[in-house]
Amino acid sequence: MVTAAAAYAVAAGTPDPELPLLTVADLGILRAVEVTADAVCIVITPTYSGCPAMHEISADIRRRLARAGVARVTVETRLSPAWTSDWITPDGRRKLREAGIAPPSPTSFALLTPGKRRGGPVPLTLGPPAPVPCPRCGSSRTRRTAGFGATACKSLHRCDACDEPFEAVKPL
Secondary structure, eight states: OOOHHHHHHHHHTOBOSSSTTSBHHHHTOEEEEEEOSSOEEEEEOOSSTTOTTHHHHHHHHHHHHHHTTOSOEEEEEOOSSOOOGGGSOHHHHHHHHHTTEEOOOOOHHHHHSTTOOOOSOOOOOOSOOOOOOOTTTOOSOEEEEESOOSSTTEEEEEETTTOOEEEEEOOO
């Protein structure tokens, strides 16, 4: 039987179908690996409850573990605690920037309690959102051009400094 660490490593390499430059580990949606005498259970949390990629992610995790010799694999989706964009790893944020996609800014909750997972009330901030820094030149002189990009979790922006369009992952 495979160890929990080995099963985690295999599952962690699963790319996100909507952002294939990121793995499920980079996104922070791979939550746990539970190994019993006869099976492996992978626990994932969607980026939002209606995420259409979860079916493909689950199937890909099963295929990868089957190729690694694991006969019985279940993938469990847990909605609580809810995923937050603060769970994207530093390496995931770097990959987004390198691909020309602005990573999400820290959420208000993360700013108030660094290092802690969200749970309970989330502070509400009124007013216009802060500008998204350009992933190409770093300028904060940017503007949102559309609330949705290629997927519901991204928005479209343009940099007024370098005049380049870019996508941004929405903070959640």
